[in-house]
């Protein structure tokens with residue numbers, strides 16, 4: 001499928017296709033990006049007549065900020081909406097160092113993808129460039145392509161990712177997605193994830209519907 005994303009000043013045409021496969025995997029964090037990617041995958045499977053014939057497994061790596069719980073809630077909502085089933089491998093052990101940084105350990109991601117041995121997707125996206133970024137924080141690293149998993153959002157910006165949910169009419173999921181990487185319930189408004197989410201909605205001239213607490 002092809003969709004035009006983002007506000008006019010950040011317009012991006014996304015082409016998304018899924019190669020022939022019988023099993024798809026996706027890393028689900030419980031946030032907006034993995035929700036947008038799952039929405040894209042499910043919609044593309046419907047449009048190519050493959051929903052129900054391709055198995056989908058979501059993988060969630062443990063974090064103390066509620067990712068396993070938010071991801072489980074989001075998956076249920078998607079299963080109901082798309083009338084399909086999604087397997088969930090939840091609470092995969094993370095490392096203490098990665099938990100400390102609020103991220104998934106890279107070696108754990110790699111090992112999970114290797115073990116799955118199917119078409120794996122990761123919704124990572126890099127920081128906006130300095131000329132358009134209007135907030136202070138930073139990721140402190142950048143994601144790179146990896147042959148073990150697909151990263152179709154690598155060069156997309158937060159407003160474009162959020163817009164996927166609206167363009168595919170799956171924005172009902174937004175109040176169930178949690179973004180803060182510092183606290184399990186609510187938002188700190190200071191971490192990179194909180195700042196990026198606020199920036200994303202602002203760029204789209206939309207009001208964040210806010211997360212319904214677990």
Ligand SMILES: [Zn+2]
Pocket residue numbers: 179180181182183187188189190191192193194195
């Ligand atoms: Zn936060």
